[in-house]
Amino acid sequence: MKNVYALFILIVVLGCKSNNTIIKTSKPIEVFRVSSEGVPVISAHRGGKGLVGYPENCLETMMHISDSIPVVFEIDIAKTKDNRLVLMHDNSIVRTTNGSGLVSNLTLQTLKTYVLKDDFGSGTSFKIPTLVEVLKWVKTSQVFLTIDIKHNVDVSEVIDVIRNEEAEDHCILITYDLEQAKKAYELAPELLLSVSARNFKEWNTLINSGIPFQNMLAFTGTRLSDTSLFDAIHSKDVLCILGTLGNLDRRAKARGDHLYNNWKKLGIDIIATDRPFKANKALKNN
Template sequence: MKYFIFAVTIFCFISCSETTSKNSKLIETFKASNTELPRISVHRGGKNLLHYPENCLETLQYVNDSIFAIYEIDVAQTKDGKLVLMHDNAIDRTSTGTGVIKNLTYKELTAFNLEDDYGNVTNFKIPLFKDVLKWAKTNNVILTIDIKRSVSQKVVIDAIRDMKAEDVSVIITYDVEQATTAYALAPELLLSVSARNEDEFNRLLDAKIPTKNMLAFTGTRLSNASLFDKLHAEDIVCMLGTLGNLDKQATVKGEQSYVRWKALGVDIFATDRPFAVYNAIK
């Protein structure tokens, strides 16, 4: 496996050397020392919102009208090669349709409407990735892009380049191998990398991925302050995933939990409670 990854990396570096893409402006602005960064990452573009489904363009607009945030979205691919926003392999949970998304054409998807997390049918449709990129560019909104397993990094990166959306796009990776291939394909993009502990961070450094390309996702459990200190020493932004248990903990123990976590070194909260977190830390 490691030889395959090495071969892919070399190929991608050669391919990328033939492009003249300049660095995304996010590489320069996403620094821990930048006090003007957005502090909220909205999970799946907005969850648990009445009448506003996850991974929905109208939901992004709705949340963005109220708070300063970045938006995590999930990108899947249809049978006819269209990139759309969808978290699950199947469309059953979040829409009026049924079936696996890779077995459905985009035209077939347009027959269905999205549902919110409470089962309410909306008038909203499953959005094309390119339309979301266009919206993000128009509104100067940053997207962190979770590429589903059935979709290649290259296809998504090509779509970002086609839309000239490098300055609003962050590619999410989950391990060193994904981060290595993403960097080889798109050295001009900022990457969300998994750095849940010092060992993971050291493996990223050993892979020769520049720290300027890193936004560190420190996991969904609170790490020791020493990890945040080490990442901040490299001016790397630290994102904590409070979605799930930590959001639930804050619901029970009070919103000041977010303030305490921020004081430990958390720069951005990836959350299912964007409005509550925003009000707590603003």
């Protein structure tokens, strides 16, 4: 009887410990809050685009941009034939390198024989970076990444690399739907998640998802929403990102960069753009 009682006490104690496990949150969870100060207002799409001599998803491009402006870098992660994680947006390397073939059919060693091209088709001396190489750099440069995970990569693989490099304080995971967000939170409750909140339907779904608001960074899409959506998101101390990449960037280029200020005044906290220098200059001069 004593042994049974002792076993019961042990189960209760272990249960209490597991229920009260303290999760050490990452730095982005603390920094990317409405109530915080010093949040970077620019997110450079694909690590920086449209720059002569500097390709997208390129470590040297990110170094170049971060030397001039405070910025978050959105990067794309793909997997090679030998299961290495590299920065690449497309399935094929034709558009962005001097090589050819699918990333998934090429080894890292093969990929490293090619050079990256800028958005104007000119070759550079820069190589395709691995996620590990970029994580080592962000730890020394104190910048943040939002990580877009491509179809042939499981989020668990990216999380493992982040943890192995002890880079949790620099990484935000991008999710596109509730299923992805819940899986990412379950695997890495210490990380901040970029979640889709393009309308009240998506936002209300997130409210009832079980994911804490502190783990959310709300991507409100690439079109302007009603300010009431931004107000609702802000009421939970969650920041709003607007993707100006594409149509809105083209509108600002045609009609004037003051539009970035107009959009920020609507309630946008971070502008994800293909024009990081132009957008930053407009916001800085406001």
